[in-house]
Amino acid sequence: MNPVLRAEQLSWHADGKQILNDVSFLLQPGKMLGLIGPNGAGKSSLLRCLYRYVQPDSGKILLNNKEIKSIDHKTFAQMVAVVLQDTPTEMHSTVQQIVATGLTPYKGLFQGNNKEDNDAIQSALCQVGLADKADASFSHLSGGEKQRALIARAIVQRPSLLILDEPTNHLDIRYQIQILELVRSLGITVVTSIHDLNLASALCDELLLLADGRCVAAGSADEVLTEARISQVFGVCCQVAKHPQHGKPLIHYYYGYTAAEHRGEIANDAP
Numbered sequence: 001m002n003p004v005l006r007a008e009q010l011s012w013h014a015d016g017k018q019i020l021n022d023v024s025f026l027l028q029p030g031k032m033l034g035l036i037g038p039n040g041a042g043k044s045s046l047l048r049c050l051y052r053y054v055q056p057d058s059g060k061i062l063l064n065n066k067e068i069k070s071i072d073h074k075t076f077a078q079m080v081a082v083v084l085q086d087t088p089t090e091m092h093s094t095v096q097q098i099v100a101t102g103l104t105p106y107k108g109l110f111q112g113n114n115k116e117d118n119d120a121i122q123s124a125l126c127q128v129g130l131a132d133k134a135d136a137s138f139s140h141l142s143g144g145e146k147q148r149a150l151i152a153r154a155i156v157q158r159p160s161l162l163i164l165d166e167p168t169n170h171l172d173i174r175y176q177i178q179i180l181e182l183v184r185s186l187g188i189t190v191v192t193s194i195h196d197l198n199l200a201s202a203l204c205d206e207l208l209l210l211a212d213g214r215c216v217a218a219g220s221a222d223e224v225l226t227e228a229r230i231s232q233v234f235g236v237c238c239q240v241a242k243h244p245q246h247g248k249p250l251i252h253y254y255y256g257y258t259a260a261e262h263r264g265e266i267a268n269d270a271p
């Protein structure tokens, strides 16, 4: 099967600092890739390269076998949907109007919505459980509802690739699980950055672990989330067990000392 997304040896620098260094991966249709890694590892920067907000210095990104830099603006806007943490929206727009903007890449200037469009908007609102909020002001929604509305907008866009930058930030655990399960259930190919390693383990098909702009590990949660690697990359001690429900890695963190102390590199009684 041809991958939907292929990144080859991506590197990017800004302000004289190397931010992404030789990052490569590929993603098959319908799979959800979780980008994990410590603060400043380069997760958002990698996503920005994927949605063409920044141009890598070297390397290639191919979407459906075509280099993204050669895809015209309108086609790219149809192919890639992006949900950011603080997506700016018109203060007084209704939920329905926000969702309708997902159709913009398919429209000509001043072209309104037809019945089929309106049906697609209603169907997306139902899928994310916001049918009863269609006429509510977007700005009055809760954080979780806003994220769901933005995902509904992505649904009507019918993208080849959905990119999310920390979609679970600021959400309580119920919404964190709900948003990721919702995204996963759509059957769209997804790349999402995510901080919570246990959520990433439970809900992503594949993980890519970044540290200092480099890919440190990639593969299934079992392959990526080992105690040694978590200790090395995040500097914390943990025990990796099997989750009682889904059997994927479940990380138990230890408190009160650093990974270096745990490995005996620093004496616990050092001043």
Ligand SMILES: Nc1ncnc2c1ncn2[C@@H]1O[C@H](COP(=O)(O)OP(=O)(O)OP(=O)(O)O)[C@@H](O)[C@H]1O
Binding pocket: 014, 015, 017, 019, 037, 038, 039, 040, 041, 042, 043, 044, 045, 046
């Ligand atoms: N436009 C830019 N100019 C200069 N430095 C940048 C720019 N964008 C990102 N950086 C730097 O690149 C590094 C990686 O940032 P990035 O936001 O990609 O990391 P991240 O893994 O998403 O971090 P976090 O988990 O904290 O959100 C950081 O040190 C950041 O300051």
